[in-house]
Amino acid sequence: MIGSQLTEGEDIMSKSKQSSTMNQQQRNHHANQLNSNSGTKGTNRANAMVHGNRGAQLNPNRK
Numbered sequence: 001m002i003g004s005q006l007t008e009g010e011d012i013m014s015k016s017k018q019s020s021t022m023n024q025q026q027r028n029h030h031a032n033q034l035n036s037n038s039g040t041k042g043t044n045r046a047n048a049m050v051h052g053n054r055g056a057q058l059n060p061n062r063k
Helices: 012-034 045-051 054-058
Strands: none
Touching: 012 045
């Protein structure tokens, strides 16, 4: 009785497509965190957020 678990306006295909889209979004975000976009002008915001505090932590003048 799968039909009884769905709310109005939803079908089985929309639920599976929605979860795969979220999974693809997570994979894109993970790839962006690892990619520094060297050789291009501009920055990768996800990569900058991951490595943003690293310079301050490694700077010996800040200790």
